[in-house]
Amino acid sequence: MSATPHNHRATKRNRRLLAAAAGFATVGALVAAMPAGAADGDRHSSRHHWTRTVDVQLLSFNDLHGNLQPPAGSAGRVTHKHEDGTTTTIDAGGAEYLATHLRQAREGKRYSITAAAGDMVGASPLLSGLFHDEPTIEALNKLDLDVTSVGNHEFDEGAKELARIQNGGCHPTEGCYEKKANGKPKTFKGADFPFLTSNVTNAKSGKPLLDPYFIWEKNGVKIGFVGVTLEGTPDIVSAEGVKGLKFGDEVETINKYTKILERKGVRSIVALIHEGGAPASPAYNYNCDSPGPGDGISGPIADIAKNVSPQVDALVTGHTHQAYACTIPDPSGKPRTVTSAASFGKLYTDTTLTYDRRTRDIVRTSVASANHVVTRDVPKAEDMTQLIDRWNTLAAPIASRPVGYIAGDIENSVEAPEKPIGNLIADAQLEGMAPADKGGAQLALMNPGGIRAGLVHKASGSEGDGVVTYGEAFTVQPFTNMMTAVDLTGAQLITVLQQQVSGSNQAAPKILQVSKGFTYTLDMTKTGADRIVVDSVKLNGEAIDPAKTYRVAMNEFLAGGGDGFTVLKEHKNKLVGGSDLDILTAYFAAHSSAATPLAPPATGRITVVK
Numbered sequence: 001m002s003a004t005p006h007n008h009r010a011t012k013r014n015r016r017l018l019a020a021a022a023g024f025a026t027v028g029a030l031v032a033a034m035p036a037g038a039a040d041g042d043r044h045s046s047r048h049h050w051t052r053t054v055d056v057q058l059l060s061f062n063d064l065h066g067n068l069q070p071p072a073g074s075a076g077r078v079t080h081k082h083e084d085g086t087t088t089t090i091d092a093g094g095a096e097y098l099a100t101h102l103r104q105a106r107e108g109k110r111y112s113i114t115a116a117a118g119d120m121v122g123a124s125p126l127l128s129g130l131f132h133d134e135p136t137i138e139a140l141n142k143l144d145l146d147v148t149s150v151g152n153h154e155f156d157e158g159a160k161e162l163a164r165i166q167n168g169g170c171h172p173t174e175g176c177y178e179k180k181a182n183g184k185p186k187t188f189k190g191a192d193f194p195f196l197t198s199n200v201t202n203a204k205s206g207k208p209l210l211d212p213y214f215i216w217e218k219n220g221v222k223i224g225f226v227g228v229t230l231e232g233t234p235d236i237v238s239a240e241g242v243k244g245l246k247f248g249d250e251v252e253t254i255n256k257y258t259k260i261l262e263r264k265g266v267r268s269i270v271a272l273i274h275e276g277g278a279p280a281s282p283a284y285n286y287n288c289d290s291p292g293p294g295d296g297i298s299g300p301i302a303d304i305a306k307n308v309s310p311q312v313d314a315l316v317t318g319h320t321h322q323a324y325a326c327t328i329p330d331p332s333g334k335p336r337t338v339t340s341a342a343s344f345g346k347l348y349t350d351t352t353l354t355y356d357r358r359t360r361d362i363v364r365t366s367v368a369s370a371n372h373v374v375t376r377d378v379p380k381a382e383d384m385t386q387l388i389d390r391w392n393t394l395a396a397p398i399a400s401r402p403v404g405y406i407a408g409d410i411e412n413s414v415e416a417p418e419k420p421i422g423n424l425i426a427d428a429q430l431e432g433m434a435p436a437d438k439g440g441a442q443l444a445l446m447n448p449g450g451i452r453a454g455l456v457h458k459a460s461g462s463e464g465d466g467v468v469t470y471g472e473a474f475t476v477q478p479f480t481n482m483m484t485a486v487d488l489t490g491a492q493l494i495t496v497l498q499q500q501v502s503g504s505n506q507a508a509p510k511i512l513q514v515s516k517g518f519t520y521t522l523d524m525t526k527t528g529a530d531r532i533v534v535d536s537v538k539l540n541g542e543a544i545d546p547a548k549t550y551r552v553a554m555n556e557f558l559a560g561g562g563d564g565f566t567v568l569k570e571h572k573n574k575l576v577g578g579s580d581l582d583i584l585t586a587y588f589a590a591h592s593s594a595a596t597p598l599a600p601p602a603t604g605r606i607t608v609v610k
Helices: 012-024 025-030 096-106 134-142 159-167 252-262 298-305 380-397 420-433 470-476 490-499 566-569 578-592
Strands: 053-059 077-082 088-090 110-114 148-151 200-202 215-216 223-231 246-247 269-274 311-315 325-331 334-340 347-355 368-373 401-404 443-445 467-469 482-489 517-523 533-539 547-557 572-580 606-610
Touching: 012 252, 053 096, 053 223, 053 311, 053 334, 088 269, 096 110, 096 134, 096 347, 096 380, 110 269, 134 380, 148 269, 148 467, 215 252, 223 252, 252 269, 252 298, 298 311, 298 325, 298 334, 311 347, 325 347, 325 368, 334 347, 334 368, 334 490, 401 470, 401 578, 420 443, 420 547, 420 572, 420 578, 467 470, 470 578, 482 490, 482 566, 482 578, 490 533, 490 547, 490 566, 572 578
Parallel strands: 053 110, 110 148, 223 269, 269 311, 311 334, 443 547, 517 606
Antiparallel strands: 053 347, 077 088, 200 246, 215 223, 325 334, 347 368, 401 467, 482 547, 482 572, 517 533
8 A cells, every 4th residue: 555645654554565565575576577467366366367346345324432342322223224214223343353343344344445434433431531632542542443534533632642642652741651571651542544635724834734646556557535624623622722724625625636636646545535425324234316316315425426536436424413324416427426424433345446456446336345344243453442541541540439329311403402411401500600600600511522422321341220339420521621611692502592592503403402491492494593482581570671681601612603693693791610520420410319210300401393
């Protein structure tokens, strides 16, 4: 294999492959005298004769978010739709099982590439997040990941931390987490694979932050990868995380680097795009090409796919945490594969790219793709088990500490606008910021993207039913956002509710979670801002007065206008409190015990009209 012209640390992955390449040295002269592929043993051949086409396996996944252990509750389930229309759910995910599935899928494949579409790290459970995602990078190295695009969450801790994740080195303030046998610090080695940042550039120099593209090569077969994240990343990441960076248009960037790859003789190209769509069904095996190509999927990726250069042969996507394997027509009207493997390692996509040696291009009519469940009924990969056990040992003193007790599952419902775990978090934030010396908050707003999981009553392991550990609380809220209390007028409150379903959020509404006492009606039979029934917006039973000032608790991300809630930047009289995680654990301490566990909060704060 070969990497980009930047020669990403030569690359580390290439160095690892040199040993394997040396085993073929004795036949080097013979191979050099043959046409490309003559010694490959490619399709339909047991006699190693040259064939014009070869099948290249592309395995892909996205939005892992450091979920090395099987995600709990609904976050760890996928929906299977049967031919009769009924559905069942399947427990899925976990690096030990993902490794086994990927390794089994590669068996017998001479040409196999593994790629990802961003958000490999960030918003991670405590096992990885506590160590700034070093455990996840180590796991991805073991999974033999070849290349990934960056996602928005790769910027949670800024460009310098992303560079460390890529190139290695111990954390600048926390140092090295592990020690060698001789007791000396063990330096983090970084990723063996490149993070592609084609559309992420230095605002001053205009140069890509990291490698813009990657060329995979084996026995004369060359496939180029261009990786981008969504142009709107600055709207969903803290300002500090993207300071000094510029995020370009996805289509323009992919088309630009496609031309560059073509000039280098690479005609088979895959785009890794951290932007996605919404299929009409949540089932991972839903046919989104019914009644026609791409008819069953909507959202930003549909427009991107229709405009990306026809020279790009497949699009591996992410960000929306949805599952789909569709064909959307390219600008010339030719069907092209567009895939996404949900999130958290619950699925992987297996795509067959038929490579024509003569044209050096993919035979698009032969492309086949499908999502597969990372079931938990296969043997665990021993190396992943050892990795998880090693990092769990380091995390145990913090992760296993009980912080509260619950009487039942508190779900992070995917489809429902109002989520029980969202209500719990908003209530905790209101209580934490309500005292006069803490901000005097009257209500709290919580962004749904900041809630990464629910809480499961019957947890696996030794902790006992109903116990909420610090590790589980961290998994729910891993960003450690600081809380604020600010002044907003009633008119601004109504506007922020309208911004949930209009502007940049119209295609994919972002419904804020609200604290008890704050209620309103969401009319989904209407469109845009009209979906908010203004007369229904009340606080403790009284209609919101547009001219009145209210004290509102929210995290720093929202206070900065994140997730398209631009009106929140107009706040006044900001007071900064503790972290959202500290406030959540304090709420558990105040409201639960082993004898009196906390009941799941009731819903009904948001009335939905369909």
